[in-house]
Amino acid sequence: MRQWLAVGLVVVGLALAACGSGGGDSPAVVVQVKTPSVGGPTPTATIDASIQIEPPELVTSDAAVFQGGAVLVSVVGDITGGEVSLFGGSHRLIQGDLSMFTFIGVPAEQTAGDYTAEVAFRLLNGTTGSLSTTFTVLATDWTVDALTFDEGKQRFLDTQVTADEEAQLREAFSTDTDTKLWDWPWLLPYDGPVTARFGEQRSIDGSEPEGHHGGTDIGGPEGAPVAAANHGTVVLARQMALRGNYVVIDHGGGVLSGYGHLSQFAVAEGQTVERGQTIGHIGNTGLSTGAHLHWEIAIHGVLVDALRFVDGSNGF
């Protein structure tokens, strides 16, 4: 359990309610779930009363999560599979070391407020059950990049080029393999100054800030080695219009990382990489005005703040 119950994780303990003396038509037992450090309603689980099996436990990262953050949902117990529904998407649990789990990304545009995660699971004995808990999405105080019109124009892009690249990215980021390839901890791919944060908005000549930067920009000298943030498989290593020389790594379970503006590739598509392995070198290719790394993490196609994977601020 150690890995899943690391500091910052909230253990949602299960205590079976008294089953009563049977008879009648009570097909299900409502299981009260205690959430020691979380506010909001008490999650409940429902299982078939006739089956003698330990109810699984729902273990989640922080119950309060920022826009652009991520949630780790884990189910510990005798289950063979399940799905988590949250923020309008449904995602399969995959096998971890000691539980079945999935990461869920909180879109930068997700409205702040409370959301219920529904976890449907299948027990070893073939029956099914469900658990639920509430997450609170907190508003992130996005940084704003104030530009003058000329600087903004310089960054203006052909919409067709942008659309083509976004389509390629959507395809790469929709990779959803069942095997967990990553391991703790996640690494910063290059230890340099953060020059633009994830989610940063743009204001041109004092206009209302708009858009969200999809990655974290890290400055560094041209040619400096860029490390894989975690173990995985290279699913993309090619030249793009905006991101320049660009590498995407699949870490399994719908989690992928992207590395843009590279001067050179050190890996090829299909290659397996280890955490910390050099996958390319810092450069200024694509839409870039100076040597830097544009680093992304996407979860089930949702871009999230990659820095939160290394600074612990997601609660995992």
Ligand SMILES: [Zn+2]
């Ligand atoms: Zn960037």
